[in-house]
Amino acid sequence: MIELNTHMITADKLTKQFGDFTAVDQISFDVSKGEIFGFLGANGAGKTTAMRMLCGLSLPTSGKASVNGFDVNTETEKIKRSIGYMSQKFSLYEDLTVRENMRFYGGIYGMTIPQIKLKTQYILEHLHLEKEKDTLVGSLPLGWKQKLSFSVAIFHDPSIVFLDEPTGGVDPITRREFWEMIYEAAHKGTTIFVTTHYMDEAEYCNRVCIMVDGRIEAMDTPANLKKQYESAHMEDVFLKLARKATRIAD
Amino acid sequence: MPSVVVENISKSFTAEKKKVLALGDISFDVAKGALFGVIGPDGAGKTTLFRILTTLILADKGKVEIDGFDVVKEYKDIRKRIGYMPGKFSLYQDLTVEENLEFFATIFNTTIKENYSLIKEIYQQIEPFKDRRAGKLSGGMKQKLALSCALIHRPSILFLDEPTTGVDAVSRKEFWHMLKQLQKEGITILVSTPYMDEAALCDTVALIQNGKFLSIDTPEGTVSLFKKPLWAVKSDNMYKLQQDLKQFEGMASIYPFGEYYHLSLNRDSILQEDISAYLTSKVHQGLEINPIKAGIEDVFMELMKSTDD
Amino acid sequence: MKQFIAFVKKEFYHIWRDKQTLLILFGMPIAQIMIFGFALTNEVKNAKIAILNPSKDIASATLTQRIDASRYFDVLKNLQSQSQIEAAFQEGKIKLAVIFPQDFNASLLHNNTATIQFIADASDPNIATTLTSYASAIVQDYQEEMKGANTLPYTIQTDTRMLYNPQLKGAYNFVPGVMAMILLLVCTLMTSIAIVREKERGTMEILLASPLQPIVVILAKAIPYLVLSMVNIASILLLSVFVLELPIEGSLPLLIGESILFTITSLSLGLLISSITASQQVAMMISLVGMFLPTLMFSGFMFPIESMPVPLQVISNIVPAKWYFYIVKAVMIKGLGIGAIWKETLILSGMTVFLLGLSIKKYKIRLA
CATH class of the missing domain: 3.40.50.300 (P-loop containing nucleotide triphosphate hydrolases)
Structure with missing residues (x-):
């Protein structure tokens, strides 16, 4: 359930410059508790840079933002502890087994052994992976890996989870099962911040923000955006906006 | 050649x-x-x-x-x-x-x-x-x-x-x-x-x-390989909609597609009214139920499932 | 031919645009020569020595004075008895002890021969050899003068004993050693990395799917590194001749010819490594562990082969660097000609032909 009055992420004129190149240009938005917030943009629009600042991996040049109540300028360590993160590239250690990976990530976030055991058991049952608990992650099919790494990203029950193109290259059924997991987490009150290249996935978000040339060009519910831009699909909305881009290089 | x-x-x-x-x-x-x-x-x-x-x-x-x-x-x-x-x-x-x-x-x-x-x-x-x-x-x-x-x-x-x-x-x-x-x-x-x-x-x-x-x-x-009847369904509470449709008698598959769920049925005899009645009984508001033609992705998932079985 | 030139050009772009690697490639031989060279010469100046001179006659006094006067030595103390020698070394204060016999001058006059004993601390063999050879040279000089003044054929024998490391190796080993190492590094390591990088980045896929002949790829990869190695060899030789004042005794063309031969050996090794590995890291590990360590251990550069157990001596024969090292030493330091090294050259050539053939045969015309 979305709690509109509880803002888990707030960004106020958040800006990042690299030399005289402004990667992210004064973006402002709020994300409410339990919301699935879609973050879209063409390659090089500034998505990754913005996400990095919110995860406490990169400091803003100017502007303010807070994540889970912590300041991205001063409290990056606290932010890192309270969020979950998953990307298409960085997921799990391929040469560790399913259980070892969970044990490791639980340990990183300071969970106790009994907590880790309990949670591991829960996830294995939930994903029907009991038989594979001692299998090396590297030998699992891609779809399972992605589902598993999402489970690991929310292993420590973070209040916010950042997902960077989590479903790239995954088969359509697994992609949907993945979104079911996202829905379930959001339903339990986890805030989801997600980027994707699949425009139908944009429809699954409560609100979508589209970045063009480092600025937020549009931000609303998918339904309102489609109405505003007189389009049948989010893809057309995206194409209309992204074609305005003048920036070419990453 | x-x-x-x-x-x-x-x-x-x-x-x-x-x-x-x-x-x-x-x-x-x-x-x-x-x-x-x-x-x-x-x-x-x-x-x-x-x-x-x-x-x-x-x-x-x-x-x-x-x-x-x-x-x-x-x-x-x-x-x-x-x-x-x-x-x-x-x-x-x-x-x-x-x-x-x-x-x-x-x-x-x-x-x-x-x-x-x-x-x-x-x-x-x-x-x-x-x-x-x-x-x-x-x-x-x-x-x-x-x-x-x-x-x-x-x-x-x-x-x-x-x-x-x-x-x-x-x-x-x-x-x-x-x-x-x-x-x-x-x-x-x-x-x-x-x-x-x-x-x-x-x-x-x-x-x-x-x-x-x-x-x-x-x-x-x-x-055209997709033979089953297919419906696009939408309501104000999508999460609940999915849970409910999974319980629907005659459901063959249910997958999210953009703002809709694609519901395929294993019987031709089920009518739009039947789905509508079922969902209304589950207290759904803003219901939208339309018959649709399958897309490539529907076919892919259908074929994927049938080869898995 | 056009393809070949385009490929070589591309390779030079890669090398030229990777400034860090470029700096290491050209800087390393210079740094190594400087470090080895100057670490050596600094030590040798004003080395502390002790003298035991029980005879105290004209000849021994003159020699003592000359040794002390030379810029290489600094007489720290005059010892009184044999028993003090060991103690002086153990204190670590002296590098060399010069011991005159009881009746040096008398022996020289009566028997026309006398013996001076040099005892050196050979825990650092290079320094020990240098010191004894300097000291011997001073004695030789004195002897020449005596001969000039007198018709009698005096001979002073110097009796050198090496403490701690009786199997002493020559002092300038490091120049041939560095040459072998640099060639291996540039050719084997860099070539294998250059090819494996194409595999890793995916460009090899396009090259393989093109009409390009494998031999063109191999040669075009090899040529730039051959040139690079020659530049390195030239800089090593120039430095050792002009900075370290180590002359090239033998024929320069012969030395360069042998170096080209060894370069090709190393290139073939690099190609062979690249054809059996898929990542730059593995290629680097194999080059370092599989080529570098054996070269250090078995070429005779660091450890004398003669004092190794027989099985290791046998193994050392398959290390190409051993033969190159021997050849360079013979040509550069001993001044020998092809007549003295034809056997080694033949062995190295054989190895090269074998490796080159093997690496061309192993070069894959498809992926994996």
Whole structure:
């Protein structure tokens, strides 16, 4: 359930410059508790840079933002502890087994052994992976890996989870099962911040923000955006906006 | 004579002492000048197939002919006439745009000038940056440069392995437009992609999963493989809608599609009113229930499930 | 041919644009020569020595004075008895002890021969050899003068004993050693990395799917590194001749010819490594562990082969660097001609032909 009055992420004129190149240009938005917030943009629009600042991996040049109540300028360590993160590239250690990976990530976030055991058991049952608990992650099919790494990203029950193109290259059924997991987490009150290249996935978000040339060009519910831009699909909305881009290089 | 003839090829790899089947008994033809799409998720066997066709690896068994030449014995003849763009961006990052193009032109015993007309439309878009190192280009520009390099010797067949993966929707659209243009030049094009929505732009589509073709047909033919009644359903509470539809008597599958759920039924006898009545009884508001025609993705999931069982 | 030139040009771009590697490639031989060279010469100046001179006659006094006067030595103390020698060394204060016999001058006059004993601390063998040879040279000089003044054929024998390391190796071993190492590094390591990088980045896929002949790829990869190695060899030789004042005794063309031969050996090794590895890291590990360590251990550069157990001596024969090292030492330091090293040259050539053939045969015309 979305709690509109509880803002888990707030960004106020958040800006990042690299030399005289402004990667992210004064973006402002709020994300409410339990919301699935879609973050879209063409390659090089500034998505990754913005996400990095919110995860406490990169400091803003100017502007303010807070994540889970912590300041991205001063409290990056606290932010890192309270969020979950998953990307298409960085997921799990391929040469560790399913259980070892969970044990490791639980340990990183300071969970106790009994907590880790309990949670591991829960996830294995939930994903029907009991038989594979001692299998090396590297030998699992891609779809399972992605589902598993999402489970690991929310292993420590973070209040916010950042997902960077989590479903790239995954088969359509697994992609949907993945979104079911996202829905379930959001339903339990986890805030989801997600980027994707699949425009139908944009429809699954409560609100979508589209970045063009480092600025937020549009931000609303998918339904309102489609109405505003007189389009049948989010893809057309995206194409209309992204074609305005003048920036070419990453 | 078809440009590509594939007869019963299989390929397995050994990983962790287990034999993993990458391709199992695949056969197909690609007519000259056709745009042939191989569509499937990562790990389905697309890259293995493309590498076999481009003479880069050998199949365990089966026969492949490219322009009438055998991939095993006459690989040298094939290598002269094909263009290949691997899945990973495979140009020299520390060479400039122009240096890359010039290098590949020379490798294929030609010059940029000789075939400029073919790549003109694509290359012109990146020409202002010809002195920039390839590594410093954006995703869309890298893709255009890679395509220019693969085309510079005017190949008779072009193999593109996942050219649009990780590329944004705008660049993807542009890219398919370029492919359509190239097709008019008489070049046979084989392209693989994980994006189901790109299937509609091909002449023939092969859906691939777990090393096997689920179907080979025109996009229209592929779509017609979906026999069950299909409905798009929407309500104000989508999460609850899904939970409820899963319990619905006669439900065959339920998958989210954009703002709707696609509900397929295992009986023709169920009417719109039946669904509506059921959902209303579950207290859903803002209900929308429409009969729809299946898309490629619906078909893919349907075929995937039926082969799994 | 055009393809070949285009490829070589591309390789030079790669090398030229990777400034860090470039700096290491050209800087390393210079740094190594300087470090080895100057660490050596600094130590040798004003080395502390002790003298035991029980005879105290004219000849021994003159020699003592001359040794002390030379810029190489600094007489720290005069010892009184044999028993003090060991103690002086153990204190670590002296590098060399010069011991005159009881009746040096008398022996020289009556028997026309006398013996001076040099005892050196050979825990650092290079310094020990240098010191004894300097000291011997001073004695030789004195002897020449005596001969000039007198018709009697005096001979002073110097009796050198090496403490701690009786199997002493020559002092200038490091120049041939550095040459062997640099050639291996540039050719084997860099060539294998250059090829494996194409595999890793995916460009090899395009090259393989093109009409390019494998032999063109191999040669075009090899040529730039051959040139690079020659530049390195030239800089090593120039430095050792002009900075370290170590002359090339033998024929320069012969030395360069042998170096080209060894370069090709190393290139073939690099090609062989690249054809069996898929990542730059593995290629680097194999080059370092598989080529570098054996070269250090078995070429005779660091450890004398003669004092190794027989099985290791046998193994050392298959290390190409051993033969190159021997050849360079013979030509550069001993001034020998092809007549003295034809056997070694033949062995090295054989190895090269074998490795080159093997690596061309192993070069894959397809992926994996």
